[in-house]
Amino acid sequence: MALLSQPYRALIIGSTGTIGSAFMELLQDKPTCSAVLGLSRQSPHPIDYQNPDSIELAAKSLVDTGPFQLIINTIGVLHTDHWMPEKRLDELNSDQLMELMKINAIGPALTIRHFSKLLDPSNSVMVTLSAKVGSIEDNRLGGWYSYRASKAALNMLIKTASIELARSKPNTALIALHPGTVNSRLSKPFRGEQIGRPPLDAASDMLQVIESLNKEDSGSFISYSGERLPW
């Protein structure tokens, strides 16, 4: 049985990003979603992964607005003003590795810690966008050390939190979701415009998967098509 009962209230974290904005647009028009809120670095109570304290403060600012049946975290980086993904081992450096860990793994894990308190204990889903390239088993091409490692760490943090939440909030699912290649700011330097699909299509595919999740799916790594991905 689907975990997400309808109508549901949703919160999009990273609502100003390409996929985050697409989720906002989609959910605002969706009759099954009664309300959707967005949270970002630009919000009155901003969430900024450069400042981990902002995560708890942003969550606390929503205590009276919650609970939410659906939380989707879309925050993530692949490249910055300083770095592009490493092509070879000789490009690996501690600053880049630490930066991507901070934004792609530590920030999202602390977000699960603080925002899971806003989830409706009777039925809710918290999705964090991961990436298939974070799959250790599926790594055939190599390269992109920091991004791959940060998403693999994220996957472990989601899995571990899901085991704990299964005890304290058994009607909640924590999911790592791969959006596929999407035409976005993140994918632009990697031919995202040519090979990525439109963000609204991606959000719509992912929402279909999310709406069909059940509690036994908690702690899994799933693709936008619904396929289970290997860790």
Ligand SMILES: NC(=O)c1ccc[n+]([C@@H]2O[C@H](COP(=O)([O-])OP(=O)(O)OC[C@H]3O[C@@H](n4cnc5c(N)ncnc54)[C@H](OP(=O)(O)O)[C@@H]3O)[C@@H](O)[C@H]2O)c1
């Ligand atoms: N696009 C793809 O092909 C693809 C493929 C696999 C996985 N993903 C994953 O999907 C997610 C969304 O990516 P996207 O394609 O929508 O990229 P995007 O357009 O670049 O959006 C990235 C989001 O992350 C936020 N962000 C970046 N640094 C932050 C920080 N320090 N604190 C708070 N927020 C921060 C951005 O906020 P601002 O708006 O304030 O900059 C924005 O909301 C990411 O987790 C990415 O790894 C994407």
